[in-house]
Amino acid sequence: MEKIRRNERMSAMMKILSDAPNRIFTLSYFCELFGTAKSTMSEDIDILREVVREFGLGELETVTGAAGGVRYRATISREAARTYIADLSEQLSGTSRVLPGGFLYSSDILSSPETVRRMGEIIATEYYGAAPDFVLTMETKGIPVAMYTANALGVPLVIARRSSKVYEGSAVNINYVTGSAGHIETMSLSRRAVKEGQRTLIVDDFLKAGGTANGMVELMREFNVEVVGMAFVMETATPAKKRISGHKSLMVLDITGDEQQTAVIRPADWLMN
Amino acid sequence: MEKIRRNERMSAMMKILSDAPNRIFTLSYFCELFGTAKSTMSEDIDILREVVREFGLGELETVTGAAGGVRYRATISREAARTYIADLSEQLSGTSRVLPGGFLYSSDILSSPETVRRMGEIIATEYYGAAPDFVLTMETKGIPVAMYTANALGVPLVIARRSSKVYEGSAVNINYVTGSAGHIETMSLSRRAVKEGQRTLIVDDFLKAGGTANGMVELMREFNVEVVGMAFVMETATPAKKRISGHKSLMVLDITGDEQQTAVIRPADWLMN
Secondary structure (H helix, E strand, O other): OOOOOHHHHHHHHHHHHHHOOOOOEOHHHHHHHHOOOHHHHHHHHHHHHHHHHHOOOOEEEEEOOOOOEEEEEOOOOHHHHHHHHHHHHHHHOEOOOEEOOOEEOOOOHHHOHHHHHHHHHHHHHHHOOOOOOEEEEEOOOOHHHHHHHHHHHOOOEEEEEOOOOHHHOOEEEEEEEOOOOOOEEEEEEEOOOOOOOOEEEEEEEEEOOOHHHHHHHHHHHHOOOEEEEEEEEEEEOOOOOOOOOOOEEEEEEEEEOOOOOEEEEEEOHHHHO | OOOOOHHHHHHHHHHHHHHOOOOOEOHHHHHHHHOOOHHHHHHHHHHHHHHHHHOOOOEEEEEOOOOOEEEEEOOOOHHHHHHHHHHHHHHHOEOOOEEOOOEEOOOOHHHOHHHHHHHHHHHHHHHOOOOOOEEEEEOOOOHHHHHHHHHHHOOOEEEEEOOOOHHHOOEEEEEEEOOOOOOEEEEEEEOOOOOOOOEEEEEEEEEOOOHHHHHHHHHHHHOOOEEEEEEEEEEEOOOOOOOOOOOEEEEEEEEEOOOOOEEEEEEOHHHHO
16 A cells, blocks of 8 residues: 555545544544554644644544544634624624514525534534533424534434424423413424433524423423533524523524514624623 | 645645535635645645545545636445445344334434435435535425535525425415325425526435425426436335436335334445446
């Protein structure tokens, strides 16, 4: 086999590591893949760590111990997150996206791969420390951003349904009251989907009064799963008091005006610090 | 500024290119980013193209002309695709995933980031040539794989809903007959979601008789959008005759036995050539 050069090793390693965020790869794995000595591999990783840092491409961490190795995390600096969310807020603000009834059209943003990927990484950055075992979302619009958050955290996504489907097997159903409209709705999750004692991060697209989010918290209680965090793409300015607390939203939405309604969207306060 | 070495440039480039599959980056973009001459940059790209090819990490293509530059495509070789889908088929086969009524539990597979990413890339590999403008799916279970297909193709995802939602604005609704059960269902898509004259790739998790898929085709006709391909994670062996044709599925499902039902899953024929 022809000797593989450092630039070739590093490029391939960059791709392999960033394709599986938060997963630990042993040094031996790369030594075998490239036919290289451990000392050389360590040097490669040291240089790669600097590249990733310098170009704002995330973080490379060396994990010591028996299960040690190197892992990539798709972290985004607070400054980069703030700039990104401020741009997005501006793009969503104005009159053109306001629908009758004071709703905001956001389906395009919520299923643009580039945007949901970035939002997912911003959320994941906040919750790497909480080490969730899976990400939970409620169908439908939050699925893409929850998916990319799960990808960045290196954990599965679990999707709660509006009603139990035959093809999901035996399920736990709970009834909950939607915070804003006061309707009673059903939320369902397959018994196979999660295990007792796991930890979850709840991710969804929209937070108004918090009825649905609170429903997800209750659902997790039924499964004896600990909720270690809650993140939303957007929350409404009113009601200011939500039925949940301790969550992080990326943006805050305020719809003003009577006849000609305008959406005023700004990055959430925590992003500004 | 300190001079950036080739191994640093190549690693950063690998990450930037593979984060935005199918998007053309000009040579000037990278020259400015790294403060490097075009000739050096061209050499970097030549080496990187070989690395990507050698380690089976996709393809790097140089696009000539006025809008030229370099783009990364997340292609997967037929052989690698076959191996991956064969492994997955084996994992899904057996008795443990069969639910009452002959359904297959697959929610975990369909929302595991690693799996849907890979499946999305296998599908995208088949449809880069068709150059769709967006990927269309029907909520809910197909969203993750459709999302990753869209990501690999560098296009937006569009999600058709089971009924029109107030927060999606004015919508086109169609009624369609589900092929298997013969129920009449409604499918809805916001008028803002797509533009006349666009091209779409339909991606969904499951194909039985093809009623829903056919509904999506009809929905696209209402929008004057051309369907350039259809791909599914799994199709059932029966009925053998579907209401659509020209599609590609990754796996074929057959459920056999009466009292103790067994799922027999195999890679689709086209993967075996």
